Amino acid sequence: MTTLVTGARGNVGARVLRRLQAAGRPVRAASRTPGGLAVAPGTPTVALDLTDPATHADALADVERVFLYAEPAGSTEFLTAAVAAGVGHVVLLSSETVELPDAATDPLARHHAVVEDALTGSGLAWTILRPGAFAGNAAGWAGPIGQGAVVDQPFAESQVAPVHEDDIADVAVAALTGDELHGRTVTLTGPESLTFREEIGTIASLLGRDVAVRDLDRAEAERTLAGRIPPPVLTSLLDQWGAGVGRPAPTRTCESITGRPARTFRQWASENLALFDRSAA
Ligand SMILES: NC(=O)c1ccc[n+]([C@@H]2O[C@H](COP(=O)([O-])OP(=O)(O)OC[C@H]3O[C@@H](n4cnc5c(N)ncnc54)[C@H](OP(=O)(O)O)[C@@H]3O)[C@@H](O)[C@H]2O)c1
Known part of the structure; x- marks a missing residue:
């Protein structure tokens, strides 16, 4: 079937x-x-x-x-x-x-x-x-990083535990092909809490060059992102990012389901480095 x-x-x-x-x-x-x-x-x-x-x-x-x-x-x-x-x-x-x-x-x-x-x-x-937050959200930085421009990031010191989409898919397939996860709610994150600035720094280190980050406060973020993100979603994201400043994101990985360590953000960035490297295009 x-x-x-x-x-x-x-x-x-x-x-x-x-x-x-x-x-x-x-x-x-x-x-x-x-x-x-x-x-x-x-x-x-x-x-x-x-x-x-x-x-x-x-x-x-x-x-x-x-x-x-x-x-x-x-x-x-x-x-x-x-x-x-x-x-x-x-x-x-x-x-x-x-x-x-x-x-x-x-x-x-x-x-x-x-x-x-x-x-x-x-x-x-x-x-x-x-x-939790997908590692792939980092693709949103491809434009400015590829152009060598400053990355404007609201709440750059906010922490997330980015989860690799391959790990989400592995858990989904375990659920779809067996019965063990019936009736279960599975929260899954990546293995480490990182600030947005640290995520961008990871990409920069893999590229072998500096990437400048401008930390936007809430008012600047609302002005910059208005029109690009629907207002209620923007409010929700800014609330979450603001709350994440100075607060490590809880990590809840799924090794017991996938049978392997959760993939790191560095792994995601390595696999997707061409997104950020205009010279590779
Ligand atoms: N990004 C994050 O950090 C994060 C974190 C937690 C949860 N999520 C959730 O994960 C989902 C996004 O996952 P993703 O990144 O894999 O998605 P994605 O790459 O943005 O793709 C969205 C998919 O949704 C389908 N879709 C949209 N509207 C549809 C409709 N009316 N009927 C049928 N299909 C529809 C699209 O299909 P077609 O265009 O081909 O029809 C497309 O395949 C969202 O629900 C989001 O809230 C995201």
């Missing part, structure tokens, strides 16, 4: 898809625009817009397991359709923000909590993954 991978174009979904295929599992790769998916030749694809119930039944036909991105609009309808299709287990990509002290009002936390609640109330078997 097939595993439906939503977000098959996404950082995590694409990795989940490749791992399931490498393990010989039947998959169906879903996207709102499946025509442009970069998947292996012969990979079955399907058009799925989680917000559009008209697309749900075809995507779920003969599906046993689902890797699900959190999209609140349409989530109840999607999960109802999953029950009707006889789906056995759903693995949800949620977020550590659900555990914030102000999760009840934080927009990012609510975005994920709404889908968590719909899933746990659906009657389906479930696993919830709550990753």
Whole structure:
């Protein structure tokens, strides 16, 4: 029986898809625009817009397991359709923000909590993954670092424990291919707490050159990022980053599930160094 991978174009979904295929599992790769998916030749694809119930039944036909991105609009309808299709287990990509002290009002936390609640109330078997900040968020610095410009970073001394997307995918695949993680909520982070400045310093050391960082305060960040990030999301991010200044981020890795040490931010940066190196383009 097939595993439906939503977000098959996404950082995590694409990795989940490749791992399931490498393990010989039947998959169906879903996207709102499946025509442009970069998947292996012969990979079955399907058009799925989680917000559009008209697309749900075809995507779920003969599906046993689902890797699900959190999209609140349409989530109840999607999960109802999953029950009707006889789906056995759903693995949800949620977020550590659900555990914030102000999760009840934080927009990012609510975005994920709404889908968590719909899933746990659906009657389906479930696993919830709550990753912290992705290592791949560092790709947002590729422009200024590649151009040799100053990196403007709000709350540069804020700490996160960046989690490598390969580790998230490894845990997702463990959940999708076994029964041990049924009914479990798994919070996962990278192995070390780093300030944004230290993350940028790691990239700089791998490039072998200095990268200047300008620490933006909240008012400067709001002016700089307004128009690029929706206001409620920006408020949530700035709240989290402000709270992280001078406070080590808790590390909660998943060696017991993956059977290997969590990948470091340095590893992510080494693998993706070409993003930051204009001379390599
Ligand atoms: N970045 C972080 O630090 C962080 C931390 C914790 C949790 N998260 C959560 O992780 C997720 C992002 O993961 P990512 O980086 O792998 O994603 P990504 O690379 O940004 O890709 C987003 C994926 O979501 C799919 N998608 C968006 N709207 C959809 C819809 N209406 N119906 C079906 N598919 C839809 C897109 O598919 P198509 O465009 O192909 O349709 C795409 O594959 C978000 O839910 C985010 O909140 C992120």
